[in-house]
Amino acid sequence: MSFFRDLIDGIGNLGGVTPRAGKIATDSVNPKVTYRNSQTGVTYRLERGRRRSIGLVITTDGLVIRAPHWTPIYEIDAAIDERREWVATALEKQRARLSQLAELKDGGHLLFRGKRLRVEVRQGLFEEIDLSDARCVVTTATGSIDRARLDRELWALAAQELPELAVAMAAAADLPLTAVKLSRARTLWGSCTIDGVIRLNFRLVQLPKELMRHVVAHELAHLVEFNHSPRFWKIVESLDPLCKRNRRAVKAYSVLLEL
Ligand SMILES: [Zn+2]
Secondary structure, eight states, rough: OOSSSOOOTTTOOOOTTTOOOOSSSSOOTTTEEEEEETSSOEEEEEEEESSSOHHHHHEEEEEEEEEETTTHHHHHHHHHTTTHHHHHEEEEEEEHHHHEEEOSSSTTTEETTEEEEEEEEEEEESOEEEEEOEEEEEEESSSSHHHHHHHEEEEEEEEHHHHHHHHHHHHHHTTOOOEEEEOOOOOOSSSTTTSSSSEEEGGGGGGGGHHHHHHHHHHHTTTTTOSSSHHHHHHHHHHHTTTHHHHHHHHTTTGGGGO
């Protein structure tokens, strides 16, 4: 029964594409997806499918072209050429946004609790990350930041904070929460299942606290309203009075999920 499926919230979804690493290569998972250069020099990912027209969309992967199975490449190139300026502007905006959120090198920065922390890299024998509200100091033997290690650090913080927050908010509002799990879903900030389990993305600790709370409120409200009806939004609003504003603000951070 579809009612028992997970209710997943594409709050962070940019255009409905499952993001993949932006390599210029044939995608090994989905043979329908390829990366190629157009005659205009623009690199794009091509997704062929059952559709009637060519669609252009900017994701964190860059430009994605969706085209019918039968469309020849020259037609796709022509479509890109036609919208060259739009593509260039959109790609530039996307790049600027990504670099605002994280630049993992000495003197770079990391978004943490909604603030841009300066990243400092130190040489040392032991790998260590000192992440607090005020600074991000990475000690490393190699001189470069291991992104996975930084993610583990964020995960550990999220594991301390998110379940506690969700349990407290659920208790205060008398909502039937049974468990809180962390997720690393690449397009979702949170999800909820019919048996009272909510999943929260560990990157929520990178957001300003009010936005982290907003996402938790959203998932908690699904414990009683398994939909996005007006009744659902009423519950979210009771948990987060600035619901409308925060909902919009969360969308701007969606790009974080795909770092
Ligand atoms: Zn939802």
